[in-house]
Amino acid sequence: MTEQTCFRCGARTPPYDIVNAASSDGTYRLLCSGCFNEDMAQWADIVGFEHPQFTPVRLLDADGDSHEFHFRSLLLGDQISLEAFELAGNDESEGYRFQILDESQSDPFVLLGKLVQKMMRALSVKHLHEDASGLQVAGTMVRGRIEWDGVEDGRLPCVVIDGKRVEWNDFGAILMAFEGWQFRLELLDPSDEA
Ligand SMILES: [Zn+2]
Structure with a gap:
C-alpha cells in the first residue's frame, strides 16, 4: 500500500x-x-467541527475469519460520510467496504455504531461457497460491489463478493449453475444497504 x-x-x-x-483555481490536490x-x-x-478519528476494528465473518477495518470520515457540505475499508493485500479493489451518510452535525460515535452494525449484518452472511467444482452461489441471492478489473484500457468490471474479488468471467461461470433461471439486478448507492 x-x-x-x-x-x-x-x-x-x-x-x-x-x-x-478540487481547489478554487480548478486544480486538484491530495x-x-x-x-x-x-x-x-x-x-x-460549520463552526466547531471536530474531525472524528477512529481506531481500526476487527470483526468476525460467518466463518469465524477476522477482518480488519480502517475508517475515514469526510465532511460533504451538510452531510458527513463515514467509510470502513478492509485492507486486503495490495489490491485496493479487494476487501469489504462500507459507507454510511448522515447529517454533518450528527454524533460521530452514533454514526460509527450504526456503521459497525451494518458491517456486522453484512459479514454474517456468505453468498458464495467453494466445493470441489469451484465457487458456487450459496443460495439464490448475491450481494457485492462492482469494481474496475484494473486492466488498462479495459472496460470490464470485476465484482467483490464476501469481501473477495471475483473476475467477471469467473462470475459468469458461477451463474451457469442457474442456466435458464431469471435474474433481477438492482444497483444501489454505496451508502445504501444491499
Ligand atoms: Zn493533511
Missing part, C-alpha cells in the same frame, strides 16, 4: 484516507481527510 503526502500538512497518509480535492474536512467546514460555515 503506497502512502501519499498530504499537500497541506505533509502527513504521510494511506490511500484510503486521502482525497483528491489532502488527508483531516485537512479536507477543515477546508469543508470553513466552506460550509
Whole structure:
C-alpha cells in the first residue's frame, strides 16, 4: 500500500484516507481527510467541527475469519460520510467496504455504531461457497460491489463478493449453475444497504 503526502500538512497518509480535492483555481490536490474536512467546514460555515478519528476494528465473518477495518470520515457540505475499508493485500479493489451518510452535525460515535452494525449484518452472511467444482452461489441471492478489473484500457468490471474479488468471467461461470433461471439486478448507492 503506497502512502501519499498530504499537500497541506505533509502527513504521510494511506490511500484510503486521502482525497483528491478540487481547489478554487480548478486544480486538484491530495489532502488527508483531516485537512479536507477543515477546508469543508470553513466552506460550509460549520463552526466547531471536530474531525472524528477512529481506531481500526476487527470483526468476525460467518466463518469465524477476522477482518480488519480502517475508517475515514469526510465532511460533504451538510452531510458527513463515514467509510470502513478492509485492507486486503495490495489490491485496493479487494476487501469489504462500507459507507454510511448522515447529517454533518450528527454524533460521530452514533454514526460509527450504526456503521459497525451494518458491517456486522453484512459479514454474517456468505453468498458464495467453494466445493470441489469451484465457487458456487450459496443460495439464490448475491450481494457485492462492482469494481474496475484494473486492466488498462479495459472496460470490464470485476465484482467483490464476501469481501473477495471475483473476475467477471469467473462470475459468469458461477451463474451457469442457474442456466435458464431469471435474474433481477438492482444497483444501489454505496451508502445504501444491499
Ligand atoms: Zn493533511
